[in-house]
Structures are given as C-alpha cells and as structure tokens.
Amino acid sequence: MGYGEKENTRSSAANNTMMEIEASKPAGNGLVPTGLSPLSETLWREKTDLEFVGDVSARLTWKDLTVMVTLSNGEPQNVLEGLTGYAEPGTFTALMGPSGSGKSTLLDALSSRLAANAFLSGAILINGRKRKLSFGTAAYVTQDDNLIGTLTVRETISYSARLRLPDKMPWSEKRALIESTIIEMGLQDCADTVIGNWHLRGISGGEKRRVSIALEILMRPRLLFLDEPTSGLDSASAFFVTQTLRGLSRDGRTVIASIHQPSSEVFELFDQLYLLSGGKTVYFGQASEAYEFFAQAGFPCPALRNPSDHFLRCINSDFDKVKATLKGSMKLRFEASDDPLEKMTTAEAIRTLIDYYRTSQYCYTAREKVEEISKVKGTVLDSGGSQASFLMQSFTLTKRSFVNMSRDFGYYWLRLVIYIVVTICIGTIYLNVGTSYTSILARGSCASFVFGFVTFMSIGGFPSFVEDMKVFQRERLNGHYGVTSFVISNTLSAMPFLILITFLAGTICYFMVRLHPGFEHYIFFVLCLYASVTVVESLMMAIASVVPNFLMGIIIGAGIQGIFMLVSGYFRLPNDIPKPVWRYPMSYISFHFWALQGQYQNDLRGLLFDSQTPGFKIPGEYILEKIFQIDVHRSKWIDLSVIFSMIVVYRIIFLIMIKINEDVTPWVRGYVARRRMQQKNVSQNKTVAPDGLTQSPSLRAYVATGTSKR
Numbered sequence: 001m002g003y004g005e006k007e008n009t010r011s012s013a014a015n016n017t018m019m020e021i022e023a024s025k026p027a028g029n030g031l032v033p034t035g036l037s038p039l040s041e042t043l044w045r046e047k048t049d050l051e052f053v054g055d056v057s058a059r060l061t062w063k064d065l066t067v068m069v070t071l072s073n074g075e076p077q078n079v080l081e082g083l084t085g086y087a088e089p090g091t092f093t094a095l096m097g098p099s100g101s102g103k104s105t106l107l108d109a110l111s112s113r114l115a116a117n118a119f120l121s122g123a124i125l126i127n128g129r130k131r132k133l134s135f136g137t138a139a140y141v142t143q144d145d146n147l148i149g150t151l152t153v154r155e156t157i158s159y160s161a162r163l164r165l166p167d168k169m170p171w172s173e174k175r176a177l178i179e180s181t182i183i184e185m186g187l188q189d190c191a192d193t194v195i196g197n198w199h200l201r202g203i204s205g206g207e208k209r210r211v212s213i214a215l216e217i218l219m220r221p222r223l224l225f226l227d228e229p230t231s232g233l234d235s236a237s238a239f240f241v242t243q244t245l246r247g248l249s250r251d252g253r254t255v256i257a258s259i260h261q262p263s264s265e266v267f268e269l270f271d272q273l274y275l276l277s278g279g280k281t282v283y284f285g286q287a288s289e290a291y292e293f294f295a296q297a298g299f300p301c302p303a304l305r306n307p308s309d310h311f312l313r314c315i316n317s318d319f320d321k322v323k324a325t326l327k328g329s330m331k332l333r334f335e336a337s338d339d340p341l342e343k344m345t346t347a348e349a350i351r352t353l354i355d356y357y358r359t360s361q362y363c364y365t366a367r368e369k370v371e372e373i374s375k376v377k378g379t380v381l382d383s384g385g386s387q388a389s390f391l392m393q394s395f396t397l398t399k400r401s402f403v404n405m406s407r408d409f410g411y412y413w414l415r416l417v418i419y420i421v422v423t424i425c426i427g428t429i430y431l432n433v434g435t436s437y438t439s440i441l442a443r444g445s446c447a448s449f450v451f452g453f454v455t456f457m458s459i460g461g462f463p464s465f466v467e468d469m470k471v472f473q474r475e476r477l478n479g480h481y482g483v484t485s486f487v488i489s490n491t492l493s494a495m496p497f498l499i500l501i502t503f504l505a506g507t508i509c510y511f512m513v514r515l516h517p518g519f520e521h522y523i524f525f526v527l528c529l530y531a532s533v534t535v536v537e538s539l540m541m542a543i544a545s546v547v548p549n550f551l552m553g554i555i556i557g558a559g560i561q562g563i564f565m566l567v568s569g570y571f572r573l574p575n576d577i578p579k580p581v582w583r584y585p586m587s588y589i590s591f592h593f594w595a596l597q598g599q600y601q602n603d604l605r606g607l608l609f610d611s612q613t614p615g616f617k618i619p620g621e622y623i624l625e626k627i628f629q630i631d632v633h634r635s636k637w638i639d640l641s642v643i644f645s646m647i648v649v650y651r652i653i654f655l656i657m658i659k660i661n662e663d664v665t666p667w668v669r670g671y672v673a674r675r676r677m678q679q680k681n682v683s684q685n686k687t688v689a690p691d692g693l694t695q696s697p698s699l700r701a702y703v704a705t706g707t708s709k710r
C-alpha cells in the first residue's frame, strides 16, 4: 500500500469538492523539520513521497466560489456567493466578518470539509491544479480543543509525534522536533502540566488553543487552516497566538485563519484580509489597505476607533435590529452624529461597500493575481497524513489510551469501587447461599442480578468514551491514524482494567455467596462476568459511533440492555417468552440469555438440593431442565464462547458504523439533498445540475424529461 493510499481519512466533504492538491518543486522552505540528521531528512522525504527538490509551498486560489446548502425543508440557500481570492506561502490571511457571514464555510470549502448538504461550485486550485484533497495534506485547527485531559502538554505532543512521524526516525530526533514545537508555540512553562478535564485543573484556555495548533504544525503542513484560533482568549493570549501564526507563515507556510473581533495589535499582524458579509466579499486585499478602502467607499474610520471594530461595525447587519430597538431612546444621538452609518441602515452600507469593492482596483488586482498564480503549475502532492506504520499507530494509541484510563478516575477506578461495593452487598445478601430448597431460587436471582445489573453498570464509562471519540474524530479528520488502529487500541487498553474489575468483583461475589465449589466453576463465573462487561463496553462503543451525545447514548444503551434483560430467561422462562420477535431472535441476540444459560449450568449441575419432602434430594440437572428450562445438552463453554464472539461482532459493527458514517452516509445525504433540490427546481421550472447548482435554460429540458445527464 502506498503512502498516499494509507487508511487516511476521507470525510464527507471530500465528495462534494472539486479540489486538487498540488505542489510545485523547488526550494526548501521549512516544511521539512529543522534539526534532522541527513538520514532522517532522507527518510522523511522518502516517506512523504514528495520530491523535495525545491519549493513545496502551497499557493491557494479560489475563483467564483459559491457554496449552496439545502435546508431541512429542502430550500436551497447560498452561504457563499462568487468569492475570489488567493493565499500565498509566507502570508497570513485573516477571514473576518460578523457571525454567520460564512467564514467557517469558506475555510471548510477550501479544506474539503463541507457538510454533505453543501454544494460547491467554482474553482479551488493549489499550485494551479485541481484534485480531490485528502485529509492530512492540509492541517485544520477547529474551534473546539478536543484533547485528552489527563496527559501533559509534552505527552500530548509526543504521542502525536509517535503516531505520525516515520518509525525509522530516531527517537532523539523526534524529541528534538517535539521540543522545538513546544518552544515555537510558547508552551515551555506549561509543558509538564496536564491539559485538564472535569475533575483535573489543567492549563488555561489560551494554552489549550496553542496545544491544538502545536499538534497540527508538528508535521510542518504546507497549508494551515484555523477556525477562530483566538476566540475566548484574553488580548495578550490572542496577540501571542496571532503572532505565532504569523511566525509560522514566515517559514513558507500558507496560513488562513478566521478571526472574530481582533484588537488593533492583532489586526496589525495580518498580511491579507478577507472581509465577508452575508457570504459576499466586502473587501479582499492587504490588511493595511483596508482602512483606505473604507475611506474611499465613504465609510472612513473615525478617529480613536479600532479599524477592525469599524469594519465589522459597517458590515454587521445585526446593528439594524439593535438600532430599531433603541430607536426611541437614542434618537437624538443618531441625528446629531456625522457618522454615515447613523444616516443609513447597515444593510445599505453593506450593499454600498460590496458594489464599491466589485468595481474597485482592489477587486481587479485580486482577480489578476488569482489568474497569475493559477497559471503556475506544480507537481501533485500526496496526502500528508501519518507516516507511521500501522503497528506503530496501534501500539502508540494503545499506550496513550492505557495511560489515560489509568489516570482518569472516572474511567475505570470509580467503577472498580462501585463494583466492589455492589458485589459486597450481593455477597452479604446471598451470603453462603447453601443447597436448601429456597436456595434454588436464590441462586437464580443472584446470577440474574450479577449478569443483569452488575454488567449494566458498565454504562457509566460512556461519558469518558464519548470524550475519546471527540479526540478520535479530530485526529481522524486530520489524517493522524486509521479506524482499525483506534478499535484495536481501545480494545487492548481497556482489557487490563476490565479484567481487574471483573476478577475482583467476581471473586468477592463467588466466595461470599459460595457458589458451586471448584476452580473450574470459579474461573467460568469470572470469565463470564468479564465477557459480559466487555460486551456492554463494545455495545456502548457501537452506540457512540452513531450517537455522539452522551445523554442520548446512555438512554439508548440502557434501553437496549433493558430489553436484553427481559428476554434473558429469568423474568420469563425461555419457553414462555413469546416466540416471534422476543424468543427468536431477541433472546438469542441478548448476551444476558447466554450468560444465564451458562452460569445456571455452571452453578447447579452436579449439586443436590433439599426438597420439601424430607430425605429426598433434587439433582441440579433436574432443576436446570424442568425449572429453569436450560438446554443441558449444550456445554456452558459454548455459551461463554457466544458471548466472546459478541464482543468481536460489536467491535466490527463499531468499525463498520464509522466507515459508513465517513463514506456512505455523506454520499446518501448528498444524493437525497440533490434529488430534493432538483425536484424543487423542476417544480419551479428551473434546472439543477448534479452538483446542485442551477444551470442555463438550455439544460432545462434534460431534467424536465427526467434525464440525469448534465
């Protein structure tokens, strides 16, 4: 399998874009990590499959870019309209605009992450070429900092380095790269502090942002997208982050970030400014010239006002609503002011600015520059995702997950305590259950409680697992590793904890209740408990892949287990369970059913119980067959192996669900959305192309006659 064909992420979005990745040759510009030995540098270049003969910089252009989304009622809506711009290596481009103006959508479009219901038209070129962008080629820092709370900053970056850097690169060199990244992001002071989670005080919000950025710049991506990297930071942290991004761009990278309400110091750090309002370009050009542009358009920035505040004030139509609300009380002030914005609505100001920009020298220059850059063609770049082997990825993920589980009190330790407490309670209630006539029912209910409720408690790990899934999704989208490595690592890392919990709890219960004596019976009981708890974990994992919300996940998981318990053969005897649906197939799908079948045999077979007739003993086999309606011809070990195979099945379901979510669902949703839009447009006598965009009238006949041809 070639480097580019690795199990790299392809998100929903990739299906909708026409993007191509590409790089031109020539001149090293900081994309190869600095400080590597000649061997490592050669390895790096070999593994990345790039021709580092020279320039590997990314020149990004977008021309007449339009993004249309279909809303839930089937209505199409333009989110971006005819945007044209470019981003060059060595520059830092800031996207600014009011909330909802389309900044994130533009970043998503450029990085091939558009939602499935979004359709893109126009041309996005990297180094003059079109091709589908696979994740990992460009790094994307999202708004949320999904990090593992129990790891320190240094550990977080180290694990990420091991997950992605080539196996053959010596550790000393990986460490040098990690340390240089820590220094680059100014994280030295908090390098050994934990990130922090709900019960662990960790680094600040600004530091978390910097860690998220550090993780993406570790591989020295040629293109770096950031969605609001400074949101929620104080002015000093925002300045630091922006300064760092500017520094990164100076290494030859192309950096594009959306920024909300920057301070004047931060604004001065931008090279290029892309101002958006309602999905349209208000201004694109050098940030330093925006002041002049607004003045020329008739909206000069008043003295003593922060220019970026002024620009956003001019293009935020929400001010119209604010003005309308305040109209009565603020009337005098509005009338007395010389500010043009007080004499017209913001909607009018936006229209004026957009029209002015379209006919201005700025727009003309931008279009000329886009044409010029687009003409320079380079070689096609492969994905820049992980360069580590599958084994290295699986090993590193297992280790990282194990460390996290061992440090997070809420993951397994809390459950261990609860399990011990609950099993001591069970042991006390069924203490030395014996072989009296009433113990028959007691043994049955004890097994039912252990395999019903005690395994049910495993659901408590779901919130921690949802957090893991968030980290997984972020890393997966950036091409850090594949789904299979994640599933293997999660299974292996959880194993020691589950063994510890179930063996401790099982041992307490077994010896206090004094279930069937004998080592084989003891081992079966704890193995059955282990298998059942692991099935619940695997089931919850499969649920998390479909329902990422932890409250919904817990409710669904609890509901499924409740149904499983009902058909386990305890609450209704197996032969009495209604045959269609509940007996076949539900009881056979329920792991509780197999656990009880196995444990009843394990506990009762070979024992003699008192009867109500003095001197007459009831053999365990009779009870199994006649009272509990157990199939005594099937070995209890077969029951156990069915539970173990359920673990494998649920893990495979998890893997398939993720693959479906990534590959099939977006395609289906996109297809359905396109169909709905086509139907809507046909009914309105308009024609829509397969990419969802209205085409020229000459094509109307095609759709009207039912053909899908463009």
Ligand SMILES: Nc1ncnc2c1ncn2[C@@H]1O[C@H](COP(=O)(O)OP(=O)(O)OP(=O)(O)O)[C@@H](O)[C@H]1O
Binding pocket: 069, 070, 071, 079, 097, 098, 099, 100, 101, 102, 103, 104, 105, 106, 115, 116, 117, 118
């Ligand atoms: N997939 C989608 N489906 C429906 N509407 C969408 C979709 N993507 C974006 N939009 C809409 O497009 C508009 C622009 O959204 P976007 O998130 O790009 O804005 P933004 O400028 O990044 O906002 P903010 O600064 O608040 O994050 C919003 O009104 C949003 O609701």
